[in-house]
Amino acid sequence: MxxxxxxxxxxxxxxxxxxxxxxxxxxxxxxxxxxxxxxxxxxxxxxxxxxxxxxxxxxxxxxxxxxxxxxxxxxxxxxxxxxxxxxxxxxxxxxxxxxxxxxxxxxxxxxxxxxxxxxxxxxxxxxxxxxxxxxxxxxxxxRTLELERQRRELAVLNWLVRHEIRDDAAVVLGWIDELEPAGPTEERIVSRIAGAGDHIVELTESVGAMVQALEEPEPALESIHLETVLDEEITRLEERHDGISVDRESDHEASTVVCADRFLNVVVRNVLTNAVVHDDTDAPELSVRVRTVERSRDDLEKPSDERRADGEDDTVCLEIADTGPGIPATERRRVIEPNESGRQGGTGLGLYLVRTFVERYGGHLEIEANQPRGTVVRILLESAA
Known part of the structure; x- marks a missing residue:
């Protein structure tokens, strides 16, 4: 007792x-x-x-x-x-x-x-x-017993989300593929159901990753090829969302191998998905840039306008810019906190999850205004080169 x-x-x-x-x-x-x-x-x-x-x-x-x-x-x-x-x-x-x-x-x-x-x-x-x-x-x-109880509950939640809910969503999506809409109205209805099903699957992956992070306070980092992750997630994004345009640019002369873990895909997916689903235009446009910058670990903690001096360690910078409505300066810090919905509603999980994992990797997350419209999300990760 x-x-x-x-x-x-x-x-x-x-x-x-x-x-x-x-x-x-x-x-x-x-x-x-x-x-x-x-x-x-x-x-x-x-x-x-x-x-x-x-x-x-x-x-x-x-x-x-x-x-x-x-x-x-x-x-x-x-x-x-x-x-x-x-x-x-x-x-x-x-x-x-x-x-x-x-x-x-x-x-x-x-x-x-x-x-x-x-x-x-x-x-x-x-x-x-x-x-x-x-x-x-x-x-x-x-406190130890309370943490153990929470871990057990998280394990149950992880099982329910990653298996039970995900399996049911897969069944729904499987049956949707068998439907043959008779006209534009039916096609629109089926498309919305399929989109909701895809979103459920993505949420199960995000929640599962968050639960895993809470269960493993000390992540085992490894060398991950960021370019490979981007290839997979941009292809996934284009398959699930019609009418988007992705302009991609990489610094091919520098290594983009970073210190991360298997959840880096979930991190990149959340940023890309947020940029698309919150865009209020008919044809969302994304700009994806990968480059290597020289910044020390201490330099990452400074405000963005002060981090311009040469640092000590190579840092890989992934920058995703959209042309959506943008995030007001007063909300940019709030949208990476839990239980904050951010722009145009939502669960508030996406960017909080991104920040959680980026910090676990020893990196840093920045959110700035895009010009002339939209938002820039910048992820700075330690190079594993």
Whole structure:
């Protein structure tokens, strides 16, 4: 169990030295008698056992009632990390603070790596240090459990989006291909249904990529050929949207291999799709430029009008300009935030997803006005050359 911040903290003290055990119980309850600390310090209830067997029995019978285990690793019936492993095997959801008589930081760090929330060297324990360590360990475990719960929920969401919803959309699109419209009105209806189905498929890919990003806080980057990604996504765009014109230009003398991952396709697709679906003209025109610029990593954090000096590292710049209605300067920062719809409605996911992945790649996203009309989205990525 993980205690509420205002509730009583139930501590299971596992210590085979009676003198040490009495000392820790006194320390934990000492602040309760201090009028200055009692206003903020939670009340503490301590249950003391001397062996691992007794500790495991207590956890087995009343795991939900214990908030933190103060655990001496060396007991009469167990020694070293096997003691910690046995406790965590019986109850993985309880916070554990390891007590060690050895003033060795590496031992304490290894205990944390094996699943403990913290460690204390017995000779350095004071009432305030002990109380705060217990409180922080409980809170740290609570947050860890919450993150694990969220990850499980994200995994379920990922499955539903990437499989169930996507499969149903594929069925709809498959049946649409079998339809033979009798006239212009029917053709228009079928076209709109097909467009909505395609959009559902694209959204499942975007949501799936976002869930994957949240599940993998440290991305494994690799060398990705940006030109290959552009070939695939521009072809996809032209197949799904009629009447668009894409003017493409690349710096063929420079390498356009960038540091990214398999979701770079989703990033480029979102920018290209946004440029088309938000265009209010009958024939959207896109300008796609890829070039290499020299900018340092620190230089990427400066405002665009200050990033003109030569940098240290080659950076690949992907620039996608459209001729749509544009984004007012006051909204350019908002449209890359979650839950912001941006121009002409929408889910607000696209550019936020783009920013999320670009920053995961160590890059930078810029949004500027196009001239005489439209928007320029500029993605700066580290070169892998």
């Amino acid at each position: 993980v205690a509420d911040r205002q509730a009583t903290q139930r501590v299971l003290l596992v210590e085979d030295d009676p003198a040490d055990a009495q000392l820790y119980q006194t320390m934990l309850q000492q602040l309760q008698a201090d009028s200055l600390e009692a206003m903020t310090a939670p009340s503490v209830a301590v249950e003391h056992v001397e062996t691992l067997e007794a500790a495991l029995s207590t956890l087995h019978d009343d795991a939900d009632g214990i908030d933190v285990v103060l655990l001496d690793l060396n007991l009469a019936d167990s020694v070293a990390f096997s003691t910690l492993e046995a406790v965590l095997e019986v109850e993985a959801n309880v916070a554990v603070v390891v007590l060690t008589g050895i003033d060795d930081g590496s031992l304490g760090l290894e205990a944390v790596e094996r699943g403990a929330q913290d460690f204390l060297v017995k000779d350095h324990v004071t009432p305030r240090v002990l109380t705060r360590t217990v409180t922080y360990a409980i809170e740290r475990k609570r």
